[in-house]
Structures are given as structure tokens and as C-alpha cells.
Amino acid sequence: MSTWGLRRVVVGSIDPNPTTNGQGIALLKAAGVEVDVLNTNHSACLNPEFYYYFQSKKPYVQLKLVVSKDGFVSAGHHKRTKLTDARADIDVHQERAAKSAIMIGSQTLLVDQPQLTVRLVAIDHQQPMRVVIDRRGRLQNSHFDFSNRWIIYTENVAFANQNHNVYLMTHGLAGVLRHLAQQNIQSVMIEGGPKLMNAFIAENLWQEMLIYETNATLGSGVPGVICKQMPESETRVGNALKRRYINN
Numbered sequence: 001m002s003t004w005g006l007r008r009v010v011v012g013s014i015d016p017n018p019t020t021n022g023q024g025i026a027l028l029k030a031a032g033v034e035v036d037v038l039n040t041n042h043s044a045c046l047n048p049e050f051y052y053y054f055q056s057k058k059p060y061v062q063l064k065l066v067v068s069k070d071g072f073v074s075a076g077h078h079k080r081t082k083l084t085d086a087r088a089d090i091d092v093h094q095e096r097a098a099k100s101a102i103m104i105g106s107q108t109l110l111v112d113q114p115q116l117t118v119r120l121v122a123i124d125h126q127q128p129m130r131v132v133i134d135r136r137g138r139l140q141n142s143h144f145d146f147s148n149r150w151i152i153y154t155e156n157v158a159f160a161n162q163n164h165n166v167y168l169m170t171h172g173l174a175g176v177l178r179h180l181a182q183q184n185i186q187s188v189m190i191e192g193g194p195k196l197m198n199a200f201i202a203e204n205l206w207q208e209m210l211i212y213e214t215n216a217t218l219g220s221g222v223p224g225v226i227c228k229q230m231p232e233s234e235t236r237v238g239n240a241l242k243r244r245y246i247n248n
Contacts, residue, residue: 008034012046016054049098049187052207058177059100060187063197063209064092065224066240072221073194080112081221083214087238093120095210099128100185101151105192106134109144116191129185133176133196134159135169151183173205197225207247212240 009028014037015021028035049060066083067073074081084092096102097118104114109132116130130150132139137156139146146152152159152166153176160168169176180188190200200206209227216239231243 006033008036011035011037013037013039016051018054048207053181053186058181059185060208061177061190061200061206062095062099062187063190063200063206063225064095065194065197065210066212066214067224068214068216068218068221070217070219071224071226072218073224075218075221077222078111079221081218083216084212085239088212088214088240088242089238090120091237091242092212093118096128096189097121097123099187099189101129101131101180101188103131103133103188103190103192103196105196106132106136106138107195108192110138110142114191128189129183131180131188133169133173133192151180173199173203177205194222194225201225204247209245209247211243211245212237213243214240
């Protein structure tokens with residue numbers, strides 16, 4: 001390093017990952033380089049999922065909801081309702097691609113049967129883990145194939161005992177997040193319905209919320225989640241107004 005003429009390095013913050021924490025700084029100092037560490041919040045904002053995961057030992061939770069112009073997520077509890085256009089769909093997949101896992105509830109799986117994969121944008125890493133909250137064990141005798149990158153959480157003991165990737169929920173949603181962190185899941189997008197969303201909100205287990213408000217009008221149906229905070233940002237993507245909220 002001395003042959004490069006490197007005299008001083010300014011570091012935004014120390015890496016929170018304990019396997020690398022401070023090692024690069026130590027090497028620089030050992031080589032006689034002056035190192036200044038700022039440790040400002042601006043550095044953490046560049047990669048919030050990474051910092052939150054290592055500092056809290058839980059994955060960063062992003063709630064994602066698509067609603068109609070009049071605030072409904074679907075035309076009915078058992079009706080699959082398409083609201084976004086192709087451009088908004090691409091944006092959703094870009095958001096998915098940045099997450100380690102995608103979570104839904106069993107009702108969403110049974111009604112919508114989503115693939116929960118990144119398909120509309122290219123990725124250079126494996127697909128997100130697919131996570132389902134199925135408290136009652138409604139999926140126990142279903143036709144779904146859960147063998148490839150699925151994790152199910154349930155309060156049904158028999159269901160949990162029959163499958164290697166079905167886990168018993170013993171400590172609620174907070175326990176689910178801790179268990180996911182143990183599987184190296186750093187971030188989770190919650191794409192379930194309002195019931196699952198409201199459960200995370202009630203327990204204050206979320207860090208970010210995305211609401212895609214589309215141009216479609218349903219008139220009636222299943223109401224979406226209402227965020228009382230001011231949005232951090234607001235952009236137009238296709239037929240949707242995308243609002244991003246941060247849980248401060």
C-alpha cells in the first residue's frame with residue numbers, strides 16, 4: 001500500500017458483519033495508512049437490510065401491498081384480482097430481486113397460487129426463499145410441492161412433524177423472523193394479504209412499506225392496509241403510484 005502512495009482512508013462505517021468487522025481497517029493501519037471512521041447514519045442508509053440484519057439479528061421486513069384507487073386489494077376474499085399493469089409488475093419483481101425471501105399467508109397461497117419468484121428481471125443469484133405462514137395447517141393435505149426453496153410455519157403440530165421444511169411457530173411472528181435470520185435470510189418481502197400485514201404492523205415488526213396504488217377502481221372488496229405516516233418517496237410506475245414508507 002505504501003508503494004501506491006496511499007496515506008489516508010476515510011471509512012463510512014465499520015462492517016457490522018462479525019466475520020469481517022474491522023479487519024480491513026486493521027490491515028490499513030498496519031500498513032501505516034491513516035484511517036478515519038465516520039460511523040454516520042448515511043452509510044447504513046446505503047444498505048439498510050445488511051445493517052439491520054447484523055445489528056438486530058433479524059431480517060429486514062418490507063411490507064408490499066397493491067391496492068385499487070379506492071383502497072381495496074381484491075374484489076372479495078376468495079377472488080383473485082389483477083390490479084397492476086406490465087410496467088408496475090416489473091417494478092415489483094425488481095423489489096423482489098433485492099430480497100432474500102418472500103412471505104405470504106396460506107390464504108393468499110390457496111386463492112392466488114403465486115409462484116413467488118423473480119421472473120420479469122434478470123438476477124445473478126438464487127431465487128428468494130418462499131415462506132408461508134399457515135397457522136392452522138390448511139396446507140397439510142394440499143397439492144402444492146414444497147420441496148424447492150419453501151419454508152412453512154404452522155401451529156399445527158402434526159403438520160410440522162410430517163415435513164422437514166415445516167416448522168412449528170412457538171414464539172409468533174417474532175420467533176419466525178429470528179428463525180429466518182438463523183437461515184441467513186437478511187431481508188423479507190411480505191406479500192400476503194391485509195391480515196398478515198396488519199399482524200406485522202400490530203407487533204411493530206416492519207422496517208419499510210411499499211404501497212402500489214393503481215388506477216383501477218373496485219367499488220367494494222377486501223380493504224387494504226392504511227399507513228398513517230408520510231411517505232418517504234412517491235413515484236409513478238406504470239398504472240400505479242408507488243409510495244415508500246419507513247418505520248422510524
